[in-house]
Amino acid sequence: MSEKVLMKGNEAIAEAAIMAGCRHYFGYPITPQTEIAAYMAKRMPQIGGCFLQAESEIAAINMVYGVSSAGYRVMTSSSSPGIALKSEGLSYLAGADLPALVVNVQRGGPGLGGIQPSQSDYFQATKAGGHGDFRMIVLAPASVQEMANLTLCGFALADQYRMTAMILADGTMGQMMEPVSFEQPPLQEVEKPWAVRGTENMRPHNIINSLYLVPEELERKNVERFARYAEIEKKEARCEEYHVEDADIIVVGFGIAARVAKSAVDAARAQGIRVGLIRPITLWPFPKEALYRAATHAKRFISVELSMGQMVEDISLAIHCKAPVDLCFRTGGMIPSPEQVLNSITDAKTKIDTERTPC
Amino acid sequence: MITTQKRISLFCGHYGSGKTNIAINYACMLRAAGLAVSVADMDIVNPYFRTSDSREMLQRAGIGLVCSPYAGSNVDLAALPKELYDLVRCRDVYAVMDVGGDERGALALGRYVPEILEEDNYAMYFVVNFARPLTRTADQAFDILREIEQAAGMRCTAIVHNTNLATQTTPQTLLHYIDALQQLRQKSGLPVAFWSAEHTLIPALADALAAHTDKALYHELFPLHLQAKITD
Numbered sequence: 001m002s003e004k005v006l007m008k009g010n011e012a013i014a015e016a017a018i019m020a021g022c023r024h025y026f027g028y029p030i031t032p033q034t035e036i037a038a039y040m041a042k043r044m045p046q047i048g049g050c051f052l053q054a055e056s057e058i059a060a061i062n063m064v065y066g067v068s069s070a071g072y073r074v075m076t077s078s079s080s081p082g083i084a085l086k087s088e089g090l091s092y093l094a095g096a097d098l099p100a101l102v103v104n105v106q107r108g109g110p111g112l113g114g115i116q117p118s119q120s121d122y123f124q125a126t127k128a129g130g131h132g133d134f135r136m137i138v139l140a141p142a143s144v145q146e147m148a149n150l151t152l153c154g155f156a157l158a159d160q161y162r163m164t165a166m167i168l169a170d171g172t173m174g175q176m177m178e179p180v181s182f183e184q185p186p187l188q189e190v191e192k193p194w195a196v197r198g199t200e201n202m203r204p205h206n207i208i209n210s211l212y213l214v215p216e217e218l219e220r221k222n223v224e225r226f227a228r229y230a231e232i233e234k235k236e237a238r239c240e241e242y243h244v245e246d247a248d249i250i251v252v253g254f255g256i257a258a259r260v261a262k263s264a265v266d267a268a269r270a271q272g273i274r275v276g277l278i279r280p281i282t283l284w285p286f287p288k289e290a291l292y293r294a295a296t297h298a299k300r301f302i303s304v305e306l307s308m309g310q311m312v313e314d315i316s317l318a319i320h321c322k323a324p325v326d327l328c329f330r331t332g333g334m335i336p337s338p339e340q341v342l343n344s345i346t347d348a349k350t351k352i353d354t355e356r357t358p359c
Numbered sequence: 360m361i362t363t364q365k366r367i368s369l370f371c372g373h374y375g376s377g378k379t380n381i382a383i384n385y386a387c388m389l390r391a392a393g394l395a396v397s398v399a400d401m402d403i404v405n406p407y408f409r410t411s412d413s414r415e416m417l418q419r420a421g422i423g424l425v426c427s428p429y430a431g432s433n434v435d436l437a438a439l440p441k442e443l444y445d446l447v448r449c450r451d452v453y454a455v456m457d458v459g460g461d462e463r464g465a466l467a468l469g470r471y472v473p474e475i476l477e478e479d480n481y482a483m484y485f486v487v488n489f490a491r492p493l494t495r496t497a498d499q500a501f502d503i504l505r506e507i508e509q510a511a512g513m514r515c516t517a518i519v520h521n522t523n524l525a526t527q528t529t530p531q532t533l534l535h536y537i538d539a540l541q542q543l544r545q546k547s548g549l550p551v552a553f554w555s556a557e558h559t560l561i562p563a564l565a566d567a568l569a570a571h572t573d574k575a576l577y578h579e580l581f582p583l584h585l586q587a588k589i590t591d
Contacts, residue, residue, distance in 0.1 A: 006490045006524050008375060015492060042493060145537055179524040282495075 004181045008220040009147040010035035010174040011315050013167060014043065015104055016151035017075050019184055022101070023049035024067045024074040026060040028082060031115040032171035033105035037075040057082040061089030061102075068098040069208040073155055077103035079171070080121050081112060090164055091130030095210025097194075097225070099158035101151065102136075103167040105174035107304075108333045116333020117171030119255060120248035120307035125168045126284045126314070135229050137165040137236065140222025140254035144178035150281070152185050157236065159190040161228055168283060170306060172256045172335065232285055240279040241294075243269060247276030249348045250294045252315055253304035254280045256335060261304045264341035273349050283311075288318040295319035300348040302326045304341055306334075324351075364389070365482040367454045367475060368467070370519070371496045371511065372486035373429070373503045377521040381486060381555055382457035383413050384583045386422050394453045397423030399446055402459040403467050404438040423452070439467060447471045450478065461503065462510035472512045484552055485515040487543065489522045489536035496582020497542035506549060517552035520541060520577075528557060530564040538577060551576055558582035 007015070014036045015024070025040040034330060037053065044051035054060035060076045067074035078086060083104045095102050105119050108114035118243040125138045137157050139150040147169060154165035196206045212218035240258075243265060244250065253261040258279040268275045280287050294303075300323055303311045316325050328344035330336045368385060370378040379402070386398040398417065417424045425442045446454045458468050475481050485507070487500050494500040508514050520540050522533050533554060544551055554577050555565055561582045568577050 004490065004524055004527070005492050005495070006488060007492055008377065011492060039493075177525060179527045 004179040005322065006177055007061055007144055007148075007180050008035055008175060009141070009144045009169060009176050010105065012144045012148040012180050013053070013077070013169075014039035015182065016148040017073075017101065017155070018043060018049070019182055020073060020155040022073040022075050022155065023047070024063075026052050026054050026063040026067075026070060026074075026076050027078065028057050028060055030079045030082045032107055032117070032174050033077050033079045033103065033338075035174070036103065036105075037105050046333050057085035058089065059088040061093075064100050064102075065089060065093055065096070065098060068093065068100050069096070069196050071192035071197055073099075073101075073159070075101040075103065075155075077105065079105050079107045080109050080118065081107075083121060083124065087124075087128075087130040088137065091131075091134065092131050092210050093164050094130070094134035094136070094225075094305065095132060096163040098164075098207050099155075099162050100164045100191045101154045101158055101167070102164055103151075103169065106168065106170045108331065114333045115171070117256065117335065118174075118306050118331065118333060119168075119170050119257060120310065120331065121168065122283065122305070122307055122310035125166055126286070129164070129166070134225065135163070135232075137161070137163065137285075138168050138283060139165060140168050140280075140283050141173060142240075142255050142258045144173075144176065145180045146216050146281075147173060148180055148182060155298060156185075156188070158339075159192075161232060162194075163228075168255070170255050171333075211330050236282060237285040237287045237289065238278075238281040239290050240281060241290060242277040242279070244276035244278060244290075244294050247274050247294065247298050248352060249273065249275040249300050249302065249345055250291075250298045251275060251277045251302045251304055251341065251345065252280070252291070252311065253277070254311075256282060257304045258308055260336055260338055261341050263338045264345060267338060268345045273345060275345050275349075286314050286318060291315060291318035292320065295322040299323055299352045300326065302328055302341075302344050302348055304328045304336055304344075306330060306336075309311065362436040364394075364453070365480050366450060366478070367456065367481035369456045369458055369475075369481060369483040370486055371458040371465050371468070371483065371507050372460070372519075373488070373491055373500070374464065375491050376486040376488040376494070377523060377555070378460070378486050379457050379583065380583055380585055381453050381484075381519060381521060381581070383385070383417070384555075384581070386417070386455040387406045387420055387584075388581075390422050391457070395451070396453040396455060397425055397446055397575070398455040398457065399443055400424070400426035400457050401443070401467055402457060402464060403427070403439060437467070439470075443513055445469065447474045450480075457509075458511070462506040465511040466510040468513070476513060482517060482552070483513060483515045484517050484519045485547075485549070486519045486521050487540075489539050490524050490532065495547050497546055500543050501546045504543075506520070515547070515549060518547070518549050519552055519581075520554040521556075523556065527561065530556075530560055530567050533564060534567055535570075537576065541573070544576070553579035554582045555581040555583050558584055
């Protein structure tokens with residue numbers, strides 16, 4: 001399917017998962033990600049795969065645990081409240097070092113919130129996926145093409161590091177339609193000697209488990225896991241940098257917020273304001289180095305979000321508090337307009353200029 | 360198109376085929392020809408991009424809008440407004456009905472079908488975009504057409520060729536699928552009512568088609584003035 005097709009973001013995720021060799025999908029419908037399930041329901045039977053509408057989100061994530069234990073590529077998807085339900089399962093996946101792809105097409109919260117787009121699960125995805133010491137790789141697509149590409153990438157990273165990779169999209173990314181082309185990736189068969197798929201009396205039993213009766217053993221597991229996380233932080237952080245080199249102001253945004261921010265950056269550049277954009281593609285690991293580098297010349301940062309400043313602290317930490325971080329946001333299911341972001345940029349410019357002027 | 364205009368124009372198809380844009384543009388065309396027209400947003404499936412997003416534009420144009428009171432809100436409820444009955448029963452207004460995607464969307468149409476069939480003054484267009492992943496071939500599109508007809512309880516009367524890649528559409532995008540369109544026409548026995556494309560593409564498309572011999576495939580080109588939906 002290298003020819004371009006017009007797809008919804010949700011469909012692109014589903015098709016890319018199939019290309020990645022995923023033959024097991026478990027889910028439960030929730031707006032605005034239901035097209036993933038609908039697409040899988042149509043496609044999986046055509047290719048000998050398994051689509052199963054589980055009785056709940058909790059059931060679905062535990063089915064993921066089962067298939068992953070057997071060493072096969074597997075995914076589930078949901079939207080914010082449904083991901084909260086899955087959090088116990090996410091923790092168990094981490095505790096058993098099982099790879100999985102989990103998709104969150106975010107809607108407004110807290111609680112039932114609303115069905116319109118949001119990015120307010122940033123904390124949940126990057127810091128609090130569930131109980132216990134663990135991390136998930138969090139990928140933030142900003143186009144339908146990237147929904148597909150990062151799904152392929154997510155499966156590979158999950159297998160490589162034996163952990164959950166999460167696609168953190170929002171309702172707009174899930175619902176919007178754009179042309180997309182699929183390049184069938186070379187399917188690297190990842191060796192999974194730990195998988196539970198029968199010993200054929202040739203080897204000792206494999207055990208998939210997250211319960212440790214000996215405290216020292218549990219501690220050792222946690223330390224091992226964090227050594228792996230450190231390696232990921234070093235190697236896997238990704239971001240897009242746009243007009244960053246000479247920028248006095250850096251706008252930081254991911255997903256749909258980054259698209260809005262990009263047009264605001266263009267508009268501000270047209271007014272002669274030296275502003276750039278850093279778009280995190282991985283939210284964990286956070287692209288700290290790129291931000292720190294920018295802080296050597298930038299005097300002010302702006303976090304553009306569909307949430308109440310959840311990314312601000314990560315930016316501050318990444319730049320070692322070298323510059324103030326402003327917030328430009330909408331919540332409730334709405335998206336900041338390019339004008340709103342442009343206003344934040346001109347405000348930041350005024351503040352920089354005022355601070356420079358001797359009293 | 361106006362000379363043979365039926366009172367009710369229904370647009371159905373696979374979701375994402377472009378029904379909503381065509382319905383709005385079609386209503387505008389009827390209004391520009393001096394007809395009293397209302398457009399009905401019957402989509403009870405998709406909570407995001409809908410006819411009701413064009414509320415202000417339609418109001419300015421003097422086109423009635425019938426849609427769920429919950430459209431665009433946070434209420435995810437499969438509800439249709441009572442005003443839809445008026446549109447079907449009061450025969451003094453032209454009606455353009457934007458049916459929801461796939462068979463699930465078309466299911467909601469069933470409630471109004473007896474009246475529509477009784478009046479027998481309708482056209483039901485199957486909108487096809489061959490660049491959509493589940494309608495890549497005539498066979499796939501035909502399956503969806505039949506599913507929609509079964510769910511709705513009525514037959515389509517014509518095909519609309521609206522193959523597009525959103526902002527990356529070129530005349531070639533539509534021309535590339537001329538064989539698929541021909542096959543769909545043969546399989547379904549339905550005529551091709553028109554091709555639709557963004558209005559700036561129409562002259563080049565007309566030029567490219569001038570040389571084509573099978574006039575039945577493209578006798579009308581319908582220009583779309585697309586509704587902006589999202590910030591790039």
